[in-house]
Amino acid sequence: MKSANDQATALLEFRLSAHRTLGPKERDLISHLSWRVEELPARQTFIHDGDKPAHSCLVLAGVVARTQYTAGGQRQILSVHIPGDMPDLQSLHIGRMDHDLETVSATQIAFIPHKDLNHLCAISQTLNATFWRESLIDAALHRAAIFRNAQLDADSRLAHFLCEMHFRHKAVGLVDEEGFSFPLSQELMGEVLGLTIVSINRSSQTLRSLDLIRMQKGHIQVLDVDGLVRFGQFDGTFLHQRFDHETLARAS
Amino acid sequence: MKSANDQATALLEFRLSAHRTLGPKERDLISHLSWRVEELPARQTFIHDGDKPAHSCLVLAGVVARTQYTAGGQRQILSVHIPGDMPDLQSLHIGRMDHDLETVSATQIAFIPHKDLNHLCAISQTLNATFWRESLIDAALHRAAIFRNAQLDADSRLAHFLCEMHFRHKAVGLVDEEGFSFPLSQELMGEVLGLTIVSINRSSQTLRSLDLIRMQKGHIQVLDVDGLVRFGQFDGTFLHQRFDHETLARAS
DNA sequence: CGAAGTATTGACTTGTTTCAATGTTAGTGG
DNA sequence: CCACTAACATTGAAACAAGTCAATACTTCG
Numbered sequence: 001m002k003s004a005n006d007q008a009t010a011l012l013e014f015r016l017s018a019h020r021t022l023g024p025k026e027r028d029l030i031s032h033l034s035w036r037v038e039e040l041p042a043r044q045t046f047i048h049d050g051d052k053p054a055h056s057c058l059v060l061a062g063v064v065a066r067t068q069y070t071a072g073g074q075r076q077i078l079s080v081h082i083p084g085d086m087p088d089l090q091s092l093h094i095g096r097m098d099h100d101l102e103t104v105s106a107t108q109i110a111f112i113p114h115k116d117l118n119h120l121c122a123i124s125q126t127l128n129a130t131f132w133r134e135s136l137i138d139a140a141l142h143r144a145a146i147f148r149n150a151q152l153d154a155d156s157r158l159a160h161f162l163c164e165m166h167f168r169h170k171a172v173g174l175v176d177e178e179g180f181s182f183p184l185s186q187e188l189m190g191e192v193l194g195l196t197i198v199s200i201n202r203s204s205q206t207l208r209s210l211d212l213i214r215m216q217k218g219h220i221q222v223l224d225v226d227g228l229v230r231f232g233q234f235d236g237t238f239l240h241q242r243f244d245h246e247t248l249a250r251a252s
Numbered sequence: 253m254k255s256a257n258d259q260a261t262a263l264l265e266f267r268l269s270a271h272r273t274l275g276p277k278e279r280d281l282i283s284h285l286s287w288r289v290e291e292l293p294a295r296q297t298f299i300h301d302g303d304k305p306a307h308s309c310l311v312l313a314g315v316v317a318r319t320q321y322t323a324g325g326q327r328q329i330l331s332v333h334i335p336g337d338m339p340d341l342q343s344l345h346i347g348r349m350d351h352d353l354e355t356v357s358a359t360q361i362a363f364i365p366h367k368d369l370n371h372l373c374a375i376s377q378t379l380n381a382t383f384w385r386e387s388l389i390d391a392a393l394h395r396a397a398i399f400r401n402a403q404l405d406a407d408s409r410l411a412h413f414l415c416e417m418h419f420r421h422k423a424v425g426l427v428d429e430e431g432f433s434f435p436l437s438q439e440l441m442g443e444v445l446g447l448t449i450v451s452i453n454r455s456s457q458t459l460r461s462l463d464l465i466r467m468q469k470g471h472i473q474v475l476d477v478d479g480l481v482r483f484g485q486f487d488g489t490f491l492h493q494r495f496d497h498e499t500l501a502r503a504s
Numbered sequence: 505c506g507a508a509g510t511a512t513t514g515a516c517t518t519g520t521t522t523c524a525a526t527g528t529t530a531g532t533g534g
Numbered sequence: 535c536c537a538c539t540a541a542c543a544t545t546g547a548a549a550c551a552a553g554t555c556a557a558t559a560c561t562t563c564g
Contacts, residue, residue: 049489050489066395068395068399070404070485071485074403076398076399076402076403078395078398078399090388093381093385093388094385094388094389094392094492096489096492098392098395098487098489098490098492099395121380122377125374128373128380132345132387135384135391136342136345136346136387138391139342139387139388139391139394140342140346140350142391142394142397142398143318143320143330143331143351145394145398146328146394146398146401147320147328147330149398149401149402149446150328150445150446151322151326151328151446152322153551153552154551154552185509185510185511186510186512187510187511193402194402195552195553196553196554197510197511198512198513198553198554199551199553201511201512201513202512205512217510217561233322233323237301237302237350240346240348240350405519405520437541437543438542438543438544439541447520447521448520448521448522449542449543450520450521450522450545451519451521453543453544453545454520456543457544469529469530
């Protein structure tokens with residue numbers, strides 16, 4: 001049984017290896033980080049708009065959403081983060097948060113002081129570039145969201161989003177023959193895609209009736225990847241994955 | 253009369269100073285960069301989806317759009333870039349472009365080899381962090397776009413976008429009593445906001461009738477900043493500007 | 505069992521698109 | 535200097551995708 005700290009180390013090493021092969025120096029540096037791991041319940045905002053965090057975090061288990069609220073209190077989900085993601089890497093160089101981070105399901109999150117990350121980046125050009133790249137891919141996900149929300153109708157929008165989720169889960173080895181576990185309710189998917197729960201419900205029925213996906217109680221299975229990709233006009237380039245099919249199990 | 257190279261240097265120094273005060277070492281490093289400056293006509297795609305650029309660029313004059321196309325050839329403008337922006341800074345660490353860069357108006361663009369930028373970042377932690385921060389603010393602009401396109405109706409969406417343009421132009425000293433020069437046609441604003449030209453036209457009439465803006469032939473003037481901010485639910489935090497009111501003139 | 509959260513369905517409403525025509529402006533060449 | 539052209543802006547009417555409202559069912563869990 002691994003300690004939580006080892007688990008964070010293994011996951012980070014796996015994630016960074018997806019960008020480039022790490023040398024022994026980098027692996028050593030990573031392994032000496034000391035993480036503080038927290039268990040958080042569902043629906044908890046753990047970093048607030050306006051905060052000036054002194055740590056960044058790595059999602060170990062569960063799902064986290066970036067959110068922003070309208071004047072009327074309506075919530076927009078800006079992006080969805082799964083194990084292996086570092087959803088507030090930006091706070092390393094942009095002190096003040098311009099959005100919230102909240103848990104969707106119960107999650108396990110590892111925190112690391114900015115000081116330690118900065119130290120790492122100062123010592124290793126490779127790690128510096130890799131963390132930077134990680135934050136750039138985050139921006140690429142945002143661009144994909146802008147594209148789909150503006151250009152696709154409700155059905156395709158959902159298809160595009162589910163493609164993204166499928167490939168991102170796959171990249172961290174979280175997809176098996178049964179699909180992947182995915183705790184967003186239809187209401188929350190609506191908040192991601194700028195649609196109402198009613199639209200999501202109807203669109204999900206469309207995708208199911210076309211035998212593209214199966215979708216029930218926090219679990220999603222893509223039955224026809226190519227079909228879903230076509231339906232959602234999904235071009236996975238923006239994920240910039242060096243390889244897709246390694247499993248987290250193999251890495252840890 | 254400054255050379256184009258000096259102009260690029262001055263603009264970059266000004267821009268980076270908006271993040272943090274640069275020391276003499278950093279200013280010296282920047283001043284020794286050698287830029288290649290190009291004049292490009294309007295509507296020209298100068299970096300293509302799939303390209304692997306060996307340079308990044310700095311917009312000196314004119315407006316540049318990041319674009320992505322649907323299967324049906326419909327164009328989405330992902331973001332709009334004005335003088336002082338480095339719209340493909342990401343290519344420094346994400347080799348392959350996942351979108352196009354095209355000019356909107358006639359532009360002047362300065363190119364710098366990735367090699368030189370990487371060298372700079374290796375030598376100076378400060379510059380490394382500053383360029384990184386620049387790319388993170390780019391991501392923050394994306395988040396603002398996701399928010400406005402999903403949560404605001406046509407009128408507010410346009411108001412929000414015009415606020416963003418107003419403050420970003422102001423930050424580089426491009427706003428005077430007459431407003432600022434802005435070459436996006438109503439059709440292109442539609443491609444930014446996920447609306448049709450008809451909607452933009454009607455929304456712009458709304459904003460004009462409320463005396464919030466004046467808008468004619470490539471020129472925009474915000475008459476009532478506070479009013480427009482309120483109307484568009486605009487929270488400028490995401491711009492992360494250290495100061496807004498320095499002028500480019502003063503810096504160069 | 506009751507309660508809360510989530511999913512589903514139908515009827516009606518609305519903001520935006522689509523289509524199509526007309527007006528305006530700036531630039532070009534005779 | 536004016537006719538011609540292309541790009542851009544404006545307007546009205548009809549169509550439609552998604553929203554709203556509201557009722558009902560299913561699931562999970564204490």
